Structure formats: C-alpha cells, structure tokens
Amino acid sequence: MVMADTDKKILLVEDDEFLSSLIKNRLHRENFRVALATDGEEAIEALKKETPDLVLLDLILPKRLGFEVMEEVQNNPEIKRPPFMIISNLSQKEDVKRAQDLGAVDYFIKAQIMIDDLIKRVKAFMDAGADNYVPE
Secondary structure: OOOHHHHOEEEEEOOOHHHHHHHHHHHHHOOOEEEEEOOHHHHHHHHHHOOOOEEEEOOOOOOOOHHHHHHHHHHOOOOOOOOEEEEEOOOOHHHHHHHHHOOEEEEEEHHHOOHHHHHHHHHHHHHHOOOOOOOO
C-alpha cells in the first residue's frame, strides 16, 4: 500500500552531518522524499532545479547563511517560493522575526525541540498545507 505522503518532497538544509542524517532517516520513515543540502550554495542550486513541498533550513551554514538563501529565493524570479521551516540554534527574537519576515512558516530552536516533535510538526504542515498550517 502506498502512503499518501510519498509524493511530498522536503529539502533538508543542514551542515551538521549527524543531525541531518537523523532528521533525514526519520522523514524517510514517514514516507517523505528528502533531498539534502549541506550549505547555502547547494540549497540555492537545488531550489533552482526543483521546488520542494517544504524546506527545513538551518540558518548558520557554510558558504551562504540560511537568511541569504531565503533572500535569494525572494529576489530571484527563477526560483519558486517554497515554504520554509527554520531549525537553528539562533534563538534571539530578532532572528525569529527576520526569518518570519522572509517567509518562514515555523521556527524551531535546536536545543529546545525533540526530533519527534519536529517530525510531528512537519507532518502537520504537510497535512494542513501552507495556507492552513498554524504553528504551535
């Protein structure tokens, strides 16, 4: 039996190998297709080729910061705008607000979220859709 989510694609942009592997494996278990980028440049290149249903984006990345990735998406007409969920160690109100201003639909502080909760929120977003998702 094919799960309904198998056509849902997530771009995971995370430079921490252990964390990205953990999240990727959990998303696979939930039947999401996952592409991985380990820096901001890779993320932009991936987004030029394909628009995922969701981007899980770290903000502190090599080559280009997550904020720069979001700005590039906003300013580059070649790139369709996917929804972004931020997973970051940046916990300042200004950082959260900046990400929201750039279109983030949700913001997770790595030290404060369990992987299970992250996956639950990703599933809730995918089920509700970008227009109906309400962050907790």
